[in-house]
Every structure is written in C-alpha cells, then in structure tokens.
Amino acid sequence: MNSEENGIAVVGGGPAGMALALALHRHGQQAGIFDARARGAGLADQRILALSHGSRQTLEWLGAWEAIESTPIRTIHISQRGGLGRTLIRAEEIGVPALGYVLSAASLIAALDQAVARANIPYHEHSRIEDVRADNPQVSFRVGATLHQSALLAYAEGAIGTQAEANHRDYGQHALIFTATATTPHGGRAWERFTPDGPLALLPLAGNDGRDLAVVYTCDPEQATQLAALDEDTFLARLQAHFGSRLSFAAASPRHVFPLGLRYRKTIVGPRQVWLGNAAQTLHPVAGQGFNLALRDIRDLARSLGDADDPGKSGQLAAYAARRRMDRGSTIGFTDSLVRLFSNDHFLLQHLRGAGLLALDLLPPLRHFVARRMIWGARAW
Ligand SMILES: Cc1cc2nc3c(=O)[nH]c(=O)nc-3n(C[C@H](O)[C@H](O)[C@H](O)COP(=O)(O)OP(=O)(O)OC[C@H]3O[C@@H](n4cnc5c(N)ncnc54)[C@H](O)[C@@H]3O)c2cc1C
Known part of the structure; x- marks a missing residue:
C-alpha cells in the first residue's frame, strides 16, 4: 500500500470543508481536501441560504464573497398565522447595510471552489476517507489503496455518523x-x-x-x-x-x-479530530443558522491553529471546543426553541407568542438584541 503525508486533512469539499481549508491557508497552515464525489458535484445543490452580515465579512476575508451573487435583506417581517402580534426589523436600526444576504448554495460553492483553486489548496475528488485511526502522534486513514497520515483530521462530511455520538430530535x-x-x-x-x-x-x-x-x-x-x-x-x-x-x-x-430535524454531536473534538458544519450539527433552517454557525466555528479554529507546531494537540482542540460552547449551545437552543414554541396551535402559546412579537415590536433594545444575535452569534451578548 502507498503512503502519503498531509498537514491537516479535511474530509468533505462542501461549503464547510472548503471554507475551513481557505481559513487555515489564510493563517499559514497547509490543508488538503478529500471529497467522495466528483469536484463540482455540490453545484447541483438546490438550497437557497440566508447568510448574516458577519458571514459576509468572513467570506470577504476568505476571498470568496466577490464572486457570489446575493440579494440584501433590508427588512424582516415576522408574524404568526391566526394570532396577534407582528414585528418588523430594519437594517438601518441595527447599523448594518443589510440584515443578511440571500444566495444560492450553488453560487457559494462555486465561489469557494474558485478561491480554493487560486490558493492552490489540494482537492482530491473521488476520495472517500475510510478506516480512520487516531494514533498519536498522527491520525491515519485510507483512501482507496493509499494510506494517509496527518496531524489533524477535520470532518466536514455533511452528516453525523452514528446515533450514539449525537443527540437528535425529530420535529x-x-x-x-x-x-x-x-x-x-x-x-x-x-x-x-x-x-x-x-x-x-x-x-x-x-x-x-x-x-x-x-x-x-x-x-x-x-x-x-x-x-x-x-x-x-x-x-x-x-x-x-x-x-x-x-x-x-x-x-x-x-x-x-x-x-428536517435536529442532530448535534455530543462533542465536536476527539483525538486528533474535529467536526464542523453539518458534520457537527444539523439544524432546522427556521432561523437560517446552519452555515452561519459553521463559519464562526471555522474562523475560531483556524485562528487558534495558525501558529501551532502541532495542530492536532489535544489541549488546543479542547480549548477550541470550550470557547465555542456558548455560541454553539445558544444557537442550537435558539433554533430548537423557535421550532417547538411556534409550530403548534396551543391556545395559550398562541397568546404568549403574540405577546412576544408585540414586545419585540414595542421594545427596540430587545429587537436589536435579537437581530444582533442572528448577525454575530454569541458575540452579540
Ligand atoms: C432547507 C435548508 C435550508 C437551509 N438554509 C440555511 C440558511 O438560510 N442559512 C444557513 O446558514 N444555513 C442554512 N442551511 C444549512 C446549510 O445548508 C448547511 O449548513 C451547509 O450546506 C452544510 O455544508 P457542509 O459543508 O457542512 O455539508 P455538505 O454540503 O453536505 O458537504 C459535505 C461534503 O462531504 C462529502 N463527503 C461525505 N462523506 C465523505 C467521506 N467519507 N469522505 C470524503 N467526502 C465525504 C460529500 O460528498 C459532500 O461534498 C439550510 C439547510 C437546509 C436543509
């Protein structure tokens, strides 16, 4: 069997995997992407995403934003069917040019792919990663007949492996x-x-x-x-x-x-391994938080590994997981509560929701807080 050495290996060349490889590159770390499918297969993704102003700033930093076609969101109208209360959030009251940007997953994937190519980041297509073994001081895995070794394996494979590793809720x-x-x-x-x-x-x-x-x-x-x-x-x-x-x-x-459903890993780091994007948590799209949270994780991880001699050191990965706990936990909790509180016709809850929407409308600081939370994650606290 052949054997190859990699710096950091990224499993998955979807939006999270490519953004991570670019962020690591920006911080001077070598990363290679391995995807099971043909390069460009993600361009068939039909999803439309709403990304926050904070995500735009990250994509600008990664050199991908300029190639993305997007439509700015100037106002968001929130209401409930069959109940009182509605609120309107405007970009100008938050002091940002737009509350978010609407773009196709295909346009995001195309722009990230171009940036990956410009940065000469190795992209191995038709390369399914198998037989992972996390043996210090390296992690090893197999792609076809070749055995690879790297200091860190970052999973951005778009799904959570076994039930035992994750919490889940079916809505x-x-x-x-x-x-x-x-x-x-x-x-x-x-x-x-x-x-x-x-x-x-x-x-x-x-x-x-x-x-x-x-x-x-x-x-x-x-x-x-x-x-x-x-x-x-x-x-x-x-x-x-x-x-x-x-x-x-x-x-x-x-x-x-x-x-749709909620699935999230109990832990996002392991021996010489880290999980990101939908491989770490798959959220209901109600608040449009999935990829926004992924980008905040990616930015933090890449910054912390920037000058590391050994990017797979356990203390470093544990510190990353601890720093991200609050933003990750509150984003998962916020999304989950929205789905469960609003997806029913319980009489009392309908009135409480109406009161909540009215309060948002009448109390600008509360409204600004909710908007800032959606834009910048836990940094808004
Ligand atoms: C209906 C809907 C609407 C959404 N709206 C929003 C929104 O408005 N805002 C927002 O921020 N998020 C939104 N999301 C979430 C967002 O789409 C995801 O967070 C994002 O697409 C996940 O990207 P990813 O790179 O983690 O996974 P994926 O795009 O699934 O990429 C995973 C890649 O890994 C590869 N792979 C899998 N297994 C292996 C293996 N063993 N070896 C090698 N490669 C492998 C696959 O081929 C694939 O290319 C929405 C999701 C849905 C379902």
Whole structure:
C-alpha cells in the first residue's frame, strides 16, 4: 500500500470543508481536501441560504464573497398565522447595510471552489476517507489503496455518523424549497411566518423585477409529498391560503423536499479530530443558522491553529471546543426553541407568542438584541 503525508486533512469539499481549508491557508497552515464525489458535484445543490452580515465579512476575508451573487435583506417581517402580534426589523436600526444576504448554495460553492483553486489548496475528488485511526502522534486513514497520515483530521462530511455520538430530535417536519413570484416587488423584505404546521420563510431574490422569493415551506412529511406533486395553479392557491393576504403570488417553480430535524454531536473534538458544519450539527433552517454557525466555528479554529507546531494537540482542540460552547449551545437552543414554541396551535402559546412579537415590536433594545444575535452569534451578548 502507498503512503502519503498531509498537514491537516479535511474530509468533505462542501461549503464547510472548503471554507475551513481557505481559513487555515489564510493563517499559514497547509490543508488538503478529500471529497467522495466528483469536484463540482455540490453545484447541483438546490438550497437557497440566508447568510448574516458577519458571514459576509468572513467570506470577504476568505476571498470568496466577490464572486457570489446575493440579494440584501433590508427588512424582516415576522408574524404568526391566526394570532396577534407582528414585528418588523430594519437594517438601518441595527447599523448594518443589510440584515443578511440571500444566495444560492450553488453560487457559494462555486465561489469557494474558485478561491480554493487560486490558493492552490489540494482537492482530491473521488476520495472517500475510510478506516480512520487516531494514533498519536498522527491520525491515519485510507483512501482507496493509499494510506494517509496527518496531524489533524477535520470532518466536514455533511452528516453525523452514528446515533450514539449525537443527540437528535425529530420535529416531524419536511421543507419544500422553491421559488415563488409575487405580483409586486419585494423591496428587499424577508418574511418569516409561523404557522401550526411549521414556519414559512420567504427570502428576497434578484430577478423578475425584484418579485422572486426563495421559499422554505415547512409541513409534515405526508403533506410535503402531496404539495410537491400538485400542479402549479393548485399549489399556488394552497400557498396563498397558507401565507395570507400580505403578498399575492403569480407563479411557483417546481418544489424540492428536504427532511428536517435536529442532530448535534455530543462533542465536536476527539483525538486528533474535529467536526464542523453539518458534520457537527444539523439544524432546522427556521432561523437560517446552519452555515452561519459553521463559519464562526471555522474562523475560531483556524485562528487558534495558525501558529501551532502541532495542530492536532489535544489541549488546543479542547480549548477550541470550550470557547465555542456558548455560541454553539445558544444557537442550537435558539433554533430548537423557535421550532417547538411556534409550530403548534396551543391556545395559550398562541397568546404568549403574540405577546412576544408585540414586545419585540414595542421594545427596540430587545429587537436589536435579537437581530444582533442572528448577525454575530454569541458575540452579540
Ligand atoms: C432547507 C435548508 C435550508 C437551509 N438554509 C440555511 C440558511 O438560510 N442559512 C444557513 O446558514 N444555513 C442554512 N442551511 C444549512 C446549510 O445548508 C448547511 O449548513 C451547509 O450546506 C452544510 O455544508 P457542509 O459543508 O457542512 O455539508 P455538505 O454540503 O453536505 O458537504 C459535505 C461534503 O462531504 C462529502 N463527503 C461525505 N462523506 C465523505 C467521506 N467519507 N469522505 C470524503 N467526502 C465525504 C460529500 O460528498 C459532500 O461534498 C439550510 C439547510 C437546509 C436543509
């Protein structure tokens, strides 16, 4: 069997893996990416992401932002169906040019891939990592017939391995992802509407004279399958009834279904190993936090490994996990609470939610706090 030495090996060339390799490169550490699929396979990803202003700053630092096509979110309208209370958060009151940016996962992946190529970071496609052994002073793994060794293995493989390593919660919800065209321009407004079936998020997109919106429509799995199969006119009527009268819809694209749930690793570091992105935690998209949290983790990890002689040292990895505990825990908790508090039609909870939304509307400091929390994570505290 052949044998190869690597600095830091990154498992997975999705958005998290490529962003990590770039961040390590910026801090002077050598990293190589191994992905099981062909390079560019991720360009077929249909997801539309909302990234925060803080994530934009990180992607600028990584040299990927300029190539990304994005639409700024100027205001977010939050409401609940069938209940009182609504609030409006505006970018100018937080002092940022935009509350967030809407972009396709494909455009993010393409921009990161170009930056990886410019930085001459090795990208091994068709390279599934197997047989990992964490033996000090190196971690070894096999790719095909070649045995590799590296100081640190960073998992960004997009999924959490075994049940035993993770906590999980099934919300009984799937997401329908599609583009809807409204009859009037969105003016940079995003909508978050809570319904008993699950949240409905509409994100502004460029195109069609500013009338296109990326929609994440959450409902139970059976309903998702039925809605995905409806013809456009029947589906549009269902969407209109579900959203209400604040916007009128003229068209909807075909729908893609994603199963949703919460899964998070009990620990994000191990002997000469670290887990990032969806390999560390897979969140419900209600608050659009998954990749935003991944970028905050990546930035911290890369900074801490910048001048390390041995990037796999256990004390260093443990310190990283401890520093990230608060932001990670509160982001998971915030997302989980939103789904559970808002996805039901309990009479008392409906009134409490209405009171909460009203309080957000009447109390600017509270509103600013929530917005800053979404933009910068625990740094907002
Ligand atoms: C409907 C929906 C909406 C979302 N909206 C938002 C949002 O608005 N904002 C936000 O921040 N986040 C959002 N997210 C989350 C975001 O999409 C994820 O955080 C992000 O895509 C995860 O990227 P990743 O690189 O961790 O994983 P992936 O993109 O899954 O990449 C993993 C890569 O690892 C490779 N791989 C797997 N196993 C191996 C192996 N053994 N060896 C080698 N390679 C391997 C795969 O081929 C793949 O290329 C949303 C998610 C969903 C489902």
